[in-house]
Amino acid sequence: MGLMGCVAFMLLLFCTTSTAHYLSYKFYDKKCPNALPTIRASIRRAVSREQRMAASLIRLHFHDCFVQGCDASILLEDSASIKGEQKAIQNMGSVRGFNVIEDAKSNVEKICPGVVSCADILAVAARDASVAVGGPSWRVKLGRRDSTKASLAKAQRDLPLFTDSAETLIDRFSKKGLNARDMVALSGSHTIGKAQCSTFRGRIYNTTAEIDANFARTRRHRCPAQRNNGDSNLAPLDLVTPNSFDNSYFKNLIQKKGLLESDQVLFSGRSRTTQNIVIEYSKMASTFKSDFAKAMVKMGDISPLIGSAGQIRRICRAVNKH
Incomplete structure (x- = not known):
């Protein structure tokens, strides 16, 4: 291999490995040793006040990572220069937990000003929220930095929809x-x-849908057929154990009791692959929890900002003013 070939190879190797190597489990060990316990305390308080917050924080991290990568862009509010992601159809009126992240950030800023990113707080909060409701734990890689921009267009393009088919979800x-x-x-x-x-x-209300008739009937009690009537009324995604992180969700799908279309298609859709995984998880809760933890780690690796990219925001809802 010639000199130019060696240089090109080394650049490629650096580009494909530097991000993974930069994120570290020990990133704040010396910079802010009490960062993780401080975040954990904030999340525990929030979930103890409202059990639903655990799901909201996990979803918030997910909806952040799927748009521009795990860079806390979802936390940015609209401004003169930013058209944020919170008004995307997949987020508007449903994504929540912003105040919990802001509270955790405020508490961390008191002990280590300008050190811990909002993106890392989101990642840690998702893990701590899972643990708070009996879900799995995992080691969170740290060192992400915060974006100075957001993208409404990318949010609407990349985030899953509740009407997606199994094939569309796999592709996304x-x-x-x-x-x-x-x-x-x-x-x-x-x-x-x-x-x-x-x-x-x-x-x-779809009589041709893959749905248990009794389950559909019970869900209609607080969800009138008319549009704009009770639109924001809530129902648990898992009617059996709504506040426990277990594998009942997958058992529900086999019984045609998935609340969202994008849930039920995992078992009733045309994908034999997802159907087999649903069956496996319905029988083996430990496998589901282990795979969930692994998937959360992989998701947390999506295109983080590292090094000198982005910034460490002082507050999570707005970029720093220089």
Whole structure:
């Protein structure tokens, strides 16, 4: 190999490995040793006040990473220079937990000003939220920096929709470096949390849908057939154990009791791959939890800002003013 070939090879090697090597489990060990316990305390308080917050924080991290990577762009509010992601159809009125992240950031800023990114706080909060409701734990790689921009267009393009087919979901996740198994495992976070009537009305009133008749009937009680009537009324995604991180979600899908269309297609759609994974997870809770933790780590690796890119925001809802 000639000199130019060696240079090109070394540049390629650096580009494909530097991000993975930069993120570190020990990133704040010396810079801010009490960062993780401080974040954990904030998340525990928030979840103890409202169990649903655990699902909201996991979803917030997910909706951040799928747009521009895990860079806390979802936390940015609209401004003169930013058209944020919070008003995307997949986020508006449903993504929440911003105040919890802001509170955790404020507490960390008191002990280590300008050191810990909002993007890292989001990643840690998702892990701590999972643990708070009996879900798995995992080691969170750290060292992400915060974006100075957001993208409404990318949010509307890249985030999953509650009407997506299994094939569409597989494709969306594949574009982010996540496979079908990762997708089904991450969908399992719907074992906790709630959905708004507007997202499942079409399913529970569709007589041709793959849905248990009694389940549909019970869901209609707080979700009227008329649009704009009770749209924001909530129903648990897992009617059996709505506040426990377990594998009931997958058992529900086999019984045609998935609340969202994008849930039920994992078992009832045309993908034999996702159907087999659902069956496996319904029988083996430990496998589901282990795979969920692995998938969360992979998701946290999506295009982080590192080195001197971006900034460490002082508050999570706005970029720093120089």
